[in-house]
Amino acid sequence: MGTNTGRSTGTGTTMLDDFLVRAGLxxxxxxxxxxxxxxxxxxxxxxxxxxxxxxxAILGVALALATDxxxxxxxxxxxxxxxxxxxxxxxxxxxxxxxxGVLAHSALAFGLVAVSFIPGARTDLSxxxxxxxxxxSRGELLLVWLGALGVLALLAWRWQxxxxxxxxxxxxxxxxxxxxxxxxxxxxALAVVVAVALKVVGALLIAAMLIIPAATARSFARTPxxxxxxxxxxxxxxxxxxxxxxxxxDTPTGPSIIVxxxxxxxxxxxxxxx
Amino acid sequence: xxxxxxQRICVRYGATEVLHDVSLAIEAGEIVxxxxxxxxxxxxxxxxxxxxxxxxxxxxxxSEGLRIGYVPQKLAVDRSMPITVRRFLSLPVRVGDAxxxxxxxxxxxxxxxxxxxxxxxxxxxxxVLLARALIDRPGLLxxxxxxxxxxxxxEAAFYRLIEEVRTLTGAAILMVSHDLHVVMAASDRVICLxxxxxxxxxxxxxxxxxxxxxxxxxxxxxxxxxxxxxxxxEHADGPAHHHHDHDHHGHxxxxxxxxxxxxxx
Numbered sequence: 001m002g003t004n005t006g007r008s009t010g011t012g013t014t015m016l017d018d019f020l021v022r023a024g025l026x027x028x029x030x031x032x033x034x035x036x037x038x039x040x041x042x043x044x045x046x047x048x049x050x051x052x053x054x055x056x057a058i059l060g061v062a063l064a065l066a067t068d069x070x071x072x073x074x075x076x077x078x079x080x081x082x083x084x085x086x087x088x089x090x091x092x093x094x095x096x097x098x099x100x101g102v103l104a105h106s107a108l109a110f111g112l113v114a115v116s117f118i119p120g121a122r123t124d125l126s127x128x129x130x131x132x133x134x135x136x137s138r139g140e141l142l143l144v145w146l147g148a149l150g151v152l153a154l155l156a157w158r159w160q161x162x163x164x165x166x167x168x169x170x171x172x173x174x175x176x177x178x179x180x181x182x183x184x185x186x187x188x189a190l191a192v193v194v195a196v197a198l199k200v201v202g203a204l205l206i207a208a209m210l211i212i213p214a215a216t217a218r219s220f221a222r223t224p225x226x227x228x229x230x231x232x233x234x235x236x237x238x239x240x241x242x243x244x245x246x247x248x249x250d251t252p253t254g255p256s257i258i259v260x261x262x263x264x265x266x267x268x269x270x271x272x273x274x
Numbered sequence: 275x276x277x278x279x280x281q282r283i284c285v286r287y288g289a290t291e292v293l294h295d296v297s298l299a300i301e302a303g304e305i306v307x308x309x310x311x312x313x314x315x316x317x318x319x320x321x322x323x324x325x326x327x328x329x330x331x332x333x334x335x336x337s338e339g340l341r342i343g344y345v346p347q348k349l350a351v352d353r354s355m356p357i358t359v360r361r362f363l364s365l366p367v368r369v370g371d372a373x374x375x376x377x378x379x380x381x382x383x384x385x386x387x388x389x390x391x392x393x394x395x396x397x398x399x400x401x402v403l404l405a406r407a408l409i410d411r412p413g414l415l416x417x418x419x420x421x422x423x424x425x426x427x428x429e430a431a432f433y434r435l436i437e438e439v440r441t442l443t444g445a446a447i448l449m450v451s452h453d454l455h456v457v458m459a460a461s462d463r464v465i466c467l468x469x470x471x472x473x474x475x476x477x478x479x480x481x482x483x484x485x486x487x488x489x490x491x492x493x494x495x496x497x498x499x500x501x502x503x504x505x506x507x508e509h510a511d512g513p514a515h516h517h518h519d520h521d522h523h524g525h526x527x528x529x530x531x532x533x534x535x536x537x538x539x
Contacts, residue, residue: 043355164366167351173326174344175366221356222390 027239035232058111131254283332343407
């Protein structure tokens with residue numbers, strides 16, 4: 001893991017040529033989206049929803065490899081399809097615990113099996129499962145930032161109606177807000193984040209990146225905005241810390257980021273108890 | 275013209291017709307209560323008037339520029355969301371500090387801006403919901419069982435507050451309730467609902483109407499089980515409930531007591 005293929009070949013002189021700088025920027029960029037979106041995932045109890053969508057990304061990888069499409073396009077399409085399916089079933093009152101369990105794990109299993117049919121892809125699989133942030137190219141870094149800023153802008157634009165619909169669908173309805181449409185905003189944002197985060201933390205840990213920093217931020221915040229902003233900061237800190245841990249101990253980077261995030265969560269919980 | 279009127283509306287959930295041929299009109303400044311047993315469609319009627327639930331037939335007319343303040347039946351603020359009272363008042367439309375402070379003061383929650391919503395008691399939460407509905411200076415206030423979960427004292431206090439609001443702001447008020455006693459005293463007009471409108475009029479007229487007596491089982495033994503009492507009747511009888519004082523035996527929800535209920539006879 002951590003195939004450091006992104007190293008500068010020496011001809012370029014800009015900062016972005018350094019693979020470490022690119023990795024750090026990718027982690028910070030991702031947390032811009034995961035902070036606020038993760039807060040909504042927690043408030044609306046959508047954790048498993050994040051799991052299902054991110055696990056579906058592996059199926060997207062397989063489809064992209066089989067059809068020679070860019071990986072980002074494949075994951076975005078399948079994540080979006082999964083997110084819309086789950087949101088529709090939820091709206092129809094399916095038992096979500098079971099439905100999501102079936103969908104999340106089936107998507108992952110189908111994806112893993114499908115990838116094994118593609119020559120050469122089997123060896124790269126861990127990069128999709130656990131991320132490969134040290135190998136982020138300039139183009140991928142640009143996509144991470146564009147995706148994250150896009151999600152951030154979308155959430156900022158819909159912030160008031162989203163919060164209202166999250167608190168009470170009735171209050172939202174009475175104020176002329178359509179909760180279904182706001183739910184779709186979150187579904188779309190989630191699919192984009194999954195596509196963007198695949199390279200950074202990998203399909204298995206995207207949901208962790210959404211939930212853990214936001215859960216840590218909860219202890220410090222008195223307003224929804226404060227929680228979302230704190231989650232961005234904690235996410236960025238986890239990203240950079242995980243990168244450091246990975247370099248220092250030669251550990252896989254994606255999981256290292258989550259380890260640091262989990263340690264920060266534990267520290268936050270301890271601080272609260274004292 | 276009326277602030278809000280419904281003409282022969284029907285509401286269906288799937289094949290079930292919840293409301294049938296309901297017509298009503300709310301005039302400026304009046305307090306109207308929709309009364310009915312559980313499952314009679316009263317919440318549905320309110321939600322249809324608000325546009326939350328689509329009507330299958332009939333139409334709803336609002337006077338132009340009418341602002342409606344809505345107080346939902348309950349609001350469960352999850353502990354996972356940190357949100358202060360002040361922040362909540364700015365949803366979905368941001369309001370100034372002065373307007374927020376004024377609305378909170380009006381409902382007796384002055385200075386509570388910094389409280390976390392999830393820390394509020396049931397009565398405080400109802401007051402904050404009312405404050406939020408008042409900020410926009412509504413011409414019509416709609417409340418869905420606003421005193422659910424409050425004790426008898428809190429309930430009486432809340433209805434006094436509602437009357438105060440009407441007097442101070444001139445807003446019309448449309449409430450839903452299954453509670454006969456307090457509501458009867460606080461309303462100008464009562465609409466008795468059981469899928470359709472059974473009877474309507476002033477509290478005195480309605481309480482004497484045979485339809486109302488049949489719906490609430492007055493005069494038939496034990497039929498009070500039709501509706502749930504939310505309160506425990508441990509209070510002394512106030513003058514507002516005087517004509518119902520035979521109800522106050524400290525009975526619990528829908529138990530079969532053989533009390534007479536012949537107050538009109």
